[in-house]
Amino acid sequence: MKIAIVGATGNHGTALLRALHDTPEITGIVGIARRLPEEEPPYAGVEWHSIDIAGATPEEEAVAALSAAFAGADAVVHLAWLIQPNERRELLRRVNVEGTARVARAVAQAGVPHLLVASSVGAYSPDAARSGAAEPPLRDESWATGGVESSHYSVDKAAQEEVLDAFAAAHPDILLTRLRPGLTFQADAGSEIHGYFLGPLVPVRALRAGRPPILPVPKGIRLQAVHADDLARAYVAAILRKVGGAFNICADDVLGPQELADVIDHGRFVELSPALVRAGLLAAHKAGTVPADAGWLDMGLEVPLMDNSRAAAELGWRPTVSAADALSELLDGMIAGRGLPSPPLRPRDKDERLHPATGARTGHGAAAGGETVPEHYTKDLLELYLSDHLTGATAGVNRIEKMAADYIDTPMFAELSGVAAEIRSDRELLRTVIADLGLARKPYRQAVAWVGERVARLKSDGRVLERSPMTMLLEAELMRSAVNGKLGGWETLREHAEGLGLDPQVFEDLIDSSHRQLRTLEKVHAYARERALRDNRDTFWD
Template sequence: MKVVVVGATGNAGTATLRALHQTPEVTEIVGIARRLPEQDVEPYRDCEWHSVDIAAASTAEDAVAELTEIFREADAVIHLAWLIQPNDQRELLRRVNVEGTRRVTEAVAGAGVPHLVVACSVGSYSPDEARATDEDPPLRDESFPAEGIDSSHYSVDKAAQEKVLDDFVAAHPEIVVTRLRPGLTFQADAASEIQRYFLGDAMPVQLLKAGRLPALTVPKGLLLQAVHADDVGRAYAAAVLKRLPGAFNVCADDILGPQELADIVDHGRVMLVPAGVIRPALAAAHKAGLVPADAGWLDMGMQVPLMDNTRAKEELGWQPQVTAADALRELLDAMIEGHGHPSPPMVPRKKDDRIVSAIHEPAGVGAHAGGGAAPEGGSEELPEDLTKDLISLYLSDHLTGATAGTNRIERMAADFVDTPVYADLAGLAEGIRANREFLRNLIDDLGFARRPYRQAAAWAAERVGRLKLNGRVIERSPMTMLLETELMRSGVQGQVGLWETLHEHAGELGLDREVFSRLIEDTHRMLETLEKVHAYARSRALRDDRETFWD
């Protein structure tokens, strides 16, 4: 059996690949994502991979044609792709999530795939009035209305996705369409992703490692249904094998109320607050950029029905193997540790710990080959013909530039998510960030001071530079990508010079020369990617007849 998974690198996608690998009937797996994962790591290994932009910056004609070709001879397509952020680009979210689903269905029909399985959600459901009136609201089966919750963009789009599927079922009765509606989906590998999408850095969950909260503040009436990602993956695998039409609720059997949440997050002490008090605070925090999640997520959590998972158990033969409480406990512990997985959506918070040290033979007693910071003042045993102060200043200046460059490229990747060059920019951001962390570790290993005030100044200067309008006040200037790319190209070219200089003096500094040979090659490839981005930008930035942010 050949199965194609669209959106195979995120929380549900990674778990689904694990489950499919464990399903003997599945003999061939094809993964599709806009940005591809590290393919030598489980569960991405032993899959055929394709990079496809289903709707962010592609035309319907191109996306459907590309997907149709990949889908040919597949026994089933599992569609999991969904864009959670950025919240402030509402049209982009709807295009990717709703129009993207439509394009997948058209490709399924065009390729003659007999079975389509789609990730819907508990968020598809309409508000359940019993949630506001009953302390113990009833469980609802899949017949409950799925028209969404108006104040939640996620819920509105999930309901719109269901309408796309309704229309597709009516037009193509020969194709079996299965919809899974999972609850909140947790796993350790998704910890940093979930924190990034919903909590952000302003809510430092990792501080819980030092001690628990005195009490957990919870909206009165909050009841959550969750499921471990591996149980979700097994549900998708079961759906592929059973090939049954219709919707299936997927959730653990236990329900998380205020006391259950408090038992997991702190010492069991809970403070109930009316949702009407918390909602304005959440809305303000989101508007100020402190929290990624908007108030619509709270509305959805307070209003969606509690799901009955009986149909999934009886007809798919599925059983949850992890309780909701244990899934949340695993997620929280992993958040505290900054855990993740080597795929673009799930990159760990401590993503730069993978940097390999360049220390070959430490240059002196001040050098710390293990990566820890050496005492300020550095090595006292460098060769006499090398000037310690000049080397220290040289590396510190490059670290300052690398800090500004990292901030710039990460902002570019976020700002241009709706362009065909987003994947290139996001990949550059990872590489440039890794180079910055490598240089930071190297300065520590050699025993030099980083001069953090310089990096702080670079950080501030880069953010002030964001205020330039490039000829536009309200909308993005088409010139911005062009100018930003030229600045990045200059900075990366300077980094080539740094690696060449360190390669030249590697022996005297006790460094591994081969490391810098590889860095020179990698940085030249970054320049080639920036040239590709620049070519895209320069062909559009100074014209009125071509869109900069659309292919």
């Protein structure tokens, strides 16, 4: 069987790839994503296509590309879903709801007999029985899918269900399967989930040193979860058995206050008013300190608890990992900054694929027991030089990541996202070099750069309530200057690598990488300059 996966690089898709690779009946896998992964397990052995389903591609073009990629497939699994940015509601709706309609249309056009779609517990309407009940009843798949009004995720999942209802009515010959999982956890999604919901200012790494003495939780919280690998097995079972319909997919245990406290701290918790927690989350989100908005809390408190017995009866599926164990694994992954070589799942810190964990040393200097900085170098000058480059790298990372986020709805997103990942990785390598040489990083200078870059975002470009067509042009020019500056730093370190006991090849590779980044930024600049100075061209679409 040949299976195509739309959204094959995220949390769900990665687990499904692992499961399909382990299934003898599967003879071919097609992976579709806007940004492609490194071809390492589980992403190796896959026929990859870079297709934007709705973010910045007109409908006919997207459907044609999808139809071509689906040719000869026995089933298509649609997993793609855009979580952020919360404030870009039109974009989220277009990618998530209209994108689902486009995928379904392409399935019909390509003659694929089976479509499987990732729905969610979030599609369900609120359950009044949740309020005040110590053990709320479990609901089956017949519960209404009207969503939770205050949650954009839930509203769009409900709208997706409507798209699927219409597709099923129009194409009764195509088998349609909807899986409605609970929260989906795995260690390798640690960095992704941390970034989507908690953000860099929430210090999960501090949990390495110890757990909080008591866990504050909103009163009435009850969560259902499933391990990503268990969810993947449910998809495979539905594919092999050719079973249609909707299926609740969750572990058997429910995560209430006690269960959450047992995993996250020492088993002690205090229940807080949901209104108080909501107000705090709303304030934190508006301040930009937490990515998740209050709608996620509302959904967690209002959706029904699911009965997973239909999956057991019709798919032969049972969870093998409890919700508590899946949460514990995720927490460990978040603390460690776990990830995989795909754009959504990139590890939080160093990119070990580009810069091996052994560091930049050659075996000389401190690594061999001698002085960290050789005597013929002036330590203060070297420390100041590298610290200043680290300061510039910090500002560059912040700016390029903001650019990628701002232009997610343009054809340049994939290029900007790739450069952002490389520049962040380069900064981590520079930190490693500074540490290898026993030098101080002067963090106050990086803090000033962080603040300065954010103040620079407030600059006027002649537009207040909408994006200016000139902004991408100016930012591309600033980033080209920044990368050229970084290139000079790598060239200097290559010149002195032998004398400092560093590996010259590391810096040769970084110089090559910087030239690639400049070529990509030139492509972005060319796209922007064609559109920036005229009002008769749309900057954000082809």
